[in-house]
Amino acid sequence: MATQTSTAQKQERLPVDPAQVFIVIPAYNEASRLGPVLDALLPQYPNVVVIDDGSTDETAQVARQRGAVVLRHVINRGQGAALQTGITYSLRAGAEYIVTFDADGQHNPADLPAMLAPVAAGECDITLGSRFLGRAENMPLSRRLLLLAARVFTYLTSGVKLTDCHNGLRVLSRRAARCLNLRQDRMAHASEIYDQLRTSGLQYREIPVTISYSAETLRKGQSASAAFNVAFHYIFGKVRQ
Amino acid sequence: MTGFQVIFGLFCAVQLLTAASRFARQRRGLDLLYAAIWTAALVAVLLPETTVLLAHALGIARGVDLALYVLAVLFLWAHYQHYIRYKRLEEHITVLVRELALRELPANGASH
Numbered sequence: 001m002a003t004q005t006s007t008a009q010k011q012e013r014l015p016v017d018p019a020q021v022f023i024v025i026p027a028y029n030e031a032s033r034l035g036p037v038l039d040a041l042l043p044q045y046p047n048v049v050v051i052d053d054g055s056t057d058e059t060a061q062v063a064r065q066r067g068a069v070v071l072r073h074v075i076n077r078g079q080g081a082a083l084q085t086g087i088t089y090s091l092r093a094g095a096e097y098i099v100t101f102d103a104d105g106q107h108n109p110a111d112l113p114a115m116l117a118p119v120a121a122g123e124c125d126i127t128l129g130s131r132f133l134g135r136a137e138n139m140p141l142s143r144r145l146l147l148l149a150a151r152v153f154t155y156l157t158s159g160v161k162l163t164d165c166h167n168g169l170r171v172l173s174r175r176a177a178r179c180l181n182l183r184q185d186r187m188a189h190a191s192e193i194y195d196q197l198r199t200s201g202l203q204y205r206e207i208p209v210t211i212s213y214s215a216e217t218l219r220k221g222q223s224a225s226a227a228f229n230v231a232f233h234y235i236f237g238k239v240r241q
Numbered sequence: 242m243t244g245f246q247v248i249f250g251l252f253c254a255v256q257l258l259t260a261a262s263r264f265a266r267q268r269r270g271l272d273l274l275y276a277a278i279w280t281a282a283l284v285a286v287l288l289p290e291t292t293v294l295l296a297h298a299l300g301i302a303r304g305v306d307l308a309l310y311v312l313a314v315l316f317l318w319a320h321y322q323h324y325i326r327y328k329r330l331e332e333h334i335t336v337l338v339r340e341l342a343l344r345e346l347p348a349n350g351a352s353h
Contacts, residue, residue, distance in 0.1 A: 051342070071342040071343065072342055073338045073339070073341075073342050074338055074341055074342075075334075075338060077334070077335045077338050077339075081335045081338070081339065084335075084339065085338075085339045085342050085343065088339065088343065089342075089343055092343070183332060185331060185332075185335050
């Protein structure tokens with residue numbers, strides 16, 4: 001890990017050794033948006049793992065060119081499956097902290113030190129980014145309502161009270177990552193994480209983060225009809241167990 | 242004998258013979274079950290009164306209604322069984338895809 005400490009100043013801001021941090025980025029056809037995300041992360045965090053989830057575009061090449069570790073799903077298995085692949089890899093590679101990060105540029109790397117700090121201090125096992133505690137730039141009303149519905153749904157099904165249930169920015173301690181076993185391959189993994197949080201007794205905390213919405217990020221975001229699909233998968237996934 | 246009885250009776254009889262002969266050759270319990278089901282179907286087609294008797298015994302007015310209820314329940318049950326199997330298959334595929342992805346790049350010379 002040659003780029004362990006790029007500057008003394010950055011080391012000071014970051015509450016942990018960046019070599020212990022693994023950033024997991026699931027990416028499906030994200031060649032056009034992934035580059036800037038990696039450019040922002042890699043100078044500070046040497047271990048960035050991109051899971052190319054069966055993309056048909058240049059996602060893997062873009063990630064490899066910039067020096068990220070690339071794991072390739074030979075066929076598309078969904079974001080939940082990709083996250084679990086990245087988490088499993090990171091654990092095997094000796095990660096102490098695992099960050100889940102979206103490929104589309106909606107997250108801000110500047111939020112990471114504040115997300116890592118409580119986990120590094122042992123105050124909790126997981127931190128979850130919340131755009132409602134923090135700032136959501138240019139969020140459309142429809143998205144706001146959809147996320148409110150998700151909040152109610154999550155509270156009713158998982159009993160976990162959160163302000164923002166579908167935020168891809170999370171930090172897991174090694175212990176927490178080992179407790180998780182995501183079996184919901186597609187988007188219902190978000191609710192699944194909360195179920196496993198509650199049953200495993202892991203301590204979690206929400207941290208304010210900034211989410212930037214742009215035409216680019218909204219283009220591939222979840223629509224309201226997709227939300228019903230997610231709820232269906234989640235409910236029937238539970239029945240099966 | 243009605244046209245319905247000829248057509249459906251023949252169909253059931255052929256299925257029964259197929260299942261029975263397969264059971265005779267391979268001695269699989271499943272074939273015996275199929276043979277029993279096709280026998281029941283053959284009886285119901287050729288002697289509809291039997292379904293009426295059964296329906297009355299269960300407090301249902303018509304034999305046809307009994308058949309309909311049984312079908313509805315069986316359909317839902319079979320559908321659910323398939324759904325469970327499908328989900329399990331999906332999970333297995335994901336495990337395989339994940340293993341392939343991890344094998345391609347074994348821990349990248351990392352510390353542990």
